[in-house]
Amino acid sequence: MKSFAELLERLVLTPSRTTKLALIKDWIATEPDPDRGIGLAALTGELSFDAAKAGLIRALAAERTDPVLFALSYDFVGDLAETVSLMWPQKQSVREGVNEAAPTLATVAETLATARKVDLPSIVAGWLDTLDPSSRFALLKLITGGMRVGVSARLVKVALAERYDIDVAEIEEAWPAVAPPYRALFLWLGGKGPQPRSADAPVFRPPMLANPLDEAELATLDPAAFRAEWKWDGIRVQCVATLAGAKLWSRGGEDISGAFPEIVTAMTGLAAVLDGELLVLREGVVAPFSELQRRLNRKTPGPKLLRDHPAHVRLYDMLFEAGEDIRALPFDARQQRLAAWLARFTPQRMDLSPLVPFATWEELTAIRAGAREAGIEGLMLKRADSPYLAGRPKGPWFKWKRDPLTLDAVLMYAQRGHGKRSSFYSDYTFGVWRGDELVPVGKAYSGFTDQELVWLDRWIRNNTTGRFGPVREVEKALVLEVAFDAAQLSSRHRSGVALRFPRIARIRTDKPSVEADSIEAVMALIQRA
Numbered sequence: 195m196k197s198f199a200e201l202l203e204r205l206v207l208t209p210s211r212t213t214k215l216a217l218i219k220d221w222i223a224t225e226p227d228p229d230r231g232i233g234l235a236a237l238t239g240e241l242s243f244d245a246a247k248a249g250l251i252r253a254l255a256a257e258r259t260d261p262v263l264f265a266l267s268y269d270f271v272g273d274l275a276e277t278v279s280l281m282w283p284q285k286q287s288v289r290e291g292v293n294e295a296a297p298t299l300a301t302v303a304e305t306l307a308t309a310r311k312v313d314l315p316s317i318v319a320g321w322l323d324t325l326d327p328s329s330r331f332a333l334l335k336l337i338t339g340g341m342r343v344g345v346s347a348r349l350v351k352v353a354l355a356e357r358y359d360i361d362v363a364e365i366e367e368a369w370p371a372v373a374p375p376y377r378a379l380f381l382w383l384g385g386k387g388p389q390p391r392s393a394d395a396p397v398f399r400p401p402m403l404a405n406p407l408d409e410a411e412l413a414t415l416d417p418a419a420f421r422a423e424w425k426w427d428g429i430r431v432q433c434v435a436t437l438a439g440a441k442l443w444s445r446g447g448e449d450i451s452g453a454f455p456e457i458v459t460a461m462t463g464l465a466a467v468l469d470g471e472l473l474v475l476r477e478g479v480v481a482p483f484s485e486l487q488r489r490l491n492r493k494t495p496g497p498k499l500l501r502d503h504p505a506h507v508r509l510y511d512m513l514f515e516a517g518e519d520i521r522a523l524p525f526d527a528r529q530q531r532l533a534a535w536l537a538r539f540t541p542q543r544m545d546l547s548p549l550v551p552f553a554t555w556e557e558l559t560a561i562r563a564g565a566r567e568a569g570i571e572g573l574m575l576k577r578a579d580s581p582y583l584a585g586r587p588k589g590p591w592f593k594w595k596r597d598p599l600t601l602d603a604v605l606m607y608a609q610r611g612h613g614k615r616s617s618f619y620s621d622y623t624f625g626v627w628r629g630d631e632l633v634p635v636g637k638a639y640s641g642f643t644d645q646e647l648v649w650l651d652r653w654i655r656n657n658t659t660g661r662f663g664p665v666r667e668v669e670k671a672l673v674l675e676v677a678f679d680a681a682q683l684s685s686r687h688r689s690g691v692a693l694r695f696p697r698i699a700r701i702r703t704d705k706p707s708v709e710a711d712s713i714e715a716v717m718a719l720i721q722r723a
Contacts, residue, residue, distance in 0.1 A: 195296050195325065197225060198233050199332035205343040214345060218353035231375025232299040234354075236336050238347040240374060243306040246314055246337045248274055254319050258283055269664055272610035272617070273342075275334035279327045296324045300375065302336055342612050347447075348585075358383040363400065363584045370397035370447075396434040396441040398449075399467060399513055400584035404574060404591035412555050421525060421578055422550040422558055425571040425593060426508055427483045427680070428473040429490070433507060433544075435461040436517075442472075452493050454505045460543045466535060467514035468507070469582075471547070475506035480569060483694060484682040508547045509536070510574075513582055521582035528582065565596045571679070572596045598677040599719055600699060601711040604632055605672040608654045609665050611639060618647055619654040619666065622698065624674055625689070628713040632670055633689035635716055641677065641697030650701070673702035673710050681719040691716050 201221050205214055218237075222230055235241045255264055255278045268277045297305075302321070309317055318337065322330050335341055351369065355362035360383065371390035372379045381387030430445040440461040442451045451458045454472070474481040474489070481503075489495055489503050512532040513521050520528055529549075536546055550573065552558040558573065565572050572595035580590035603624035611620035621639045625632040642650065653672060660667035677699040684692035691713070 195299060195302070195329045195332060197221070198229070198236075198299055198336075199329040201233070202332050202335065202341070202343055203328055205345055209344070211349070214349060215353050215356065218345070218350060219357045222353065222357050227377065227380060228375035229299040231377065231380065232303045234350055234376065235303075235374035236299075236339075237341055237343070237345050238350050239339065239341070240347075241303065241336065242339065243303075243337060246306050246318065248338050250314060250318065251275075251278055251334060251338065254278075254315060254322070255281065258319075270617075272615075272664065273612055275331055275338060276616065278322075278334055279331035282322050282327075282330055284326070285323055296329060297321050297333075299336070302333065303374070306337065340612075354383065364389065366400040366584050367391075370395070394436050394438045396436045396439050398432060398434065398441075398443040398447045400447075401430065401432060401445055401469060402511075402582050402584065402591060403586040404576075404593040405586060405588060407575065407592040407594040415555075415575075417553065417555055417558070419577055419579070420575045421529075422552055422561075423510065423547050423574050423576070424550060424565075425574050425595065426471040426473060426480060426547065427569060427571045428471040428480075428486055428508075431457075431470060431472045431507060432513075433457065433461050433466070433468040433470065433509075435464045435466055437465065440464075453489060453491070453495060455495075456500060457505055457507055457543055460541045464539055464541060465514075465516045466512060468509050468532070468544075469511040469513060470507040470509040470544070473506050473508055474503050475508075475543075476504065480508075482569060482682055483680065484684065484692075504543070506543050506545070509544055510547050511582060523581065524579045525576050525582075526578045562594060562596065570596075595679075598679060598699075599681065600675055600677050601626065601715060601719070602673050602702060602705060602709070603635065603676050604670050604707045604710045605654075605668055605674055606632055606634055606670065607665050607667055608650075615647075618651045620647055620651070622650070622674070624676060624696075626711045626713050626716055627708075628689065633713060634687060635681075635689050635691055635713075636676065636678070636693040636696040638674075638676060638696040638698050641699055642701075646698075646701060671707050673705045673707055674698050675700035675702050681716055683720065689713055689716075691720065 201217060204217050208214060208217070221233070225233065232241070251274060259281045264277070264281060267281060268274065271277045305317060321333055325333060351365045352362050355365050368379060368382065368390045371392040378387060378390045382389050431450070432443040434441050434443065440458045441449055442454050442457050444450050472486065474485040485503055489499060489505065492499065509532060512528050512535065513519070515531055515535060520531060533546055536544070550558070550561060552561060562573050572593065575592040575594060577590045583590070603626055605622055606625045607623040608619040609621040610616055611618060621637060623634050623637045625634040654666060654668055657669040657671065658666045659669050676693065676696050678693040678696040680694040681691055682694060683690060686692070
């Protein structure tokens with residue numbers, strides 16, 4: 195536990211991706227099995243303990259600490275694990291450095307998975323009693339999840355690839371076939387076993403991603419070498435069908451089959467791996483993203499939801515056909531295979547995303563200008579000769595999104611962030627005028643620099659007018675220019691509208707709050723979005 199605690203502490207303190215990679219690689223090289231596998235699973239978010247939740251930790255803290263002091267401290271720190279780890283009464287023996295047999299990562303994982311729920315409070319309390327504050331923090335993060343140390347699953351896989359001098363794509367291929375503590379994976383990486391494979395299983399393959407297009411870069415590209423297609427306003431998915439069954443995966447590798455059973459039914463019996471965009475489609479017309487949003491995160495949609503919000507996949511690419519891996523083929527060849535496959539099988543709830551014909555960049559620029567009116571995010575540019583490569587290679591694919599919309603809104607509420615931002619007010623709720631009343635239309639926690647964060651945090655502390663738990667209400671005096679991708683109707687917001695992907699574009703200290711935008715201005719943008 196101690197070494198894992200030190201790893202987390204160092205990961206939190208460094209913003210450098212290169213340094214994070216080096217720390218993870220060193221930890222992999224020095225930590226024994228099965229602890230290193232458990233630690234990696236924690237970093238990648240693949241550990242889940244149903245019986246141990248944040249409520250259990252709060253209850254234990256209430257027994258061991260003053261409730262008022264804990265509430266004030268939690269409010270200030272903003273992170274449950276950090277607050278409890280610092281406030282937990284430390285035993286004299288631990289303060290004196292006496293080793294009281296702290297649990298290993300493997301012991302913690304096995305116990306949390308097998309212990310009776312009624313026994314967990316005393317078990318967890320006993321562990322906390324044996325640990326120093328740093329190790330308590332690591333233990334609590336292991337229990338509750340949500341590491342927030344700036345490490346993604348992809349970064350862990352890159353670290354493994356660099357540590358064992360192997361292509362990261364090979365690790366991505368093996369990953370679905372292993373589970374914590376990844377014994378088979380480490381045997382293979384160490385040259386003592388075969389590469390783990392999920393034979394005939396409908397497993398996820400890492401997708402190919404595009405880089406944002408710098409318009410200055412556009413002039414350096416040859417238009418004849420690229421193909422253009424619409425960037426539809428849904429979510430990227432991977433449809434996988436084998437003899438063993440069918441699954442629908444999100445771009446990040448989450449199994450969303452249960453939420454969209456009609457897509458799985460359409461794929462059943464068809465041996466292929468397809469890349470596309472999940473949409474709600476009615477009579478051939480793509481519905482706004484808000485319609486799809488009603489179905490996201492629903493594990494078992496009811497009949498009414500299935501009927502009123504019919505799911506559809508607009509296909510971009512083909513990775514496998516009848517067991518044949520065609521990712522090495524050029525984009526044009528894969529498109530031909532995909533079109534022929536669709537013509538042969540005509541699966542329901544699927545169609546081909548058409549290419550956008552163009553001859554010059556000027557012509558394509560004019561086409562892109564109409565994307566917003568068509569309810570489309572923008573364009574994708576793909577080299578005609580590009581193979582399908584996992585990750586985000588530089589050069590073959592570009593995303594050329596439509597320009598964002600902006601409005602001037604008034605800061606209404608603020609809340610502390612998490613991780614490195616736990617001491618700063620970094621989550622901002624903003625609103626627009628409806629008559630003489632401000633109504634919230636969104637929440638943003640990105641777009642500003644570190645210097646602007648410090649300024650905003652100070653302004654919020656100096657202009658707080660009310661407190662509601664962790665939320666601070668502020669004087670309605672600061673205008674923020676907010677950039678966003680679209681505005682949409684929303685029954686969940688008091689204003690009746692919500693913004694998609696809002697971020698802070700500028701702090702408008704030059705503008706009085708009475709001159710911020712109105713709800714009528716936002717409603718007008720819905721038509722453009």
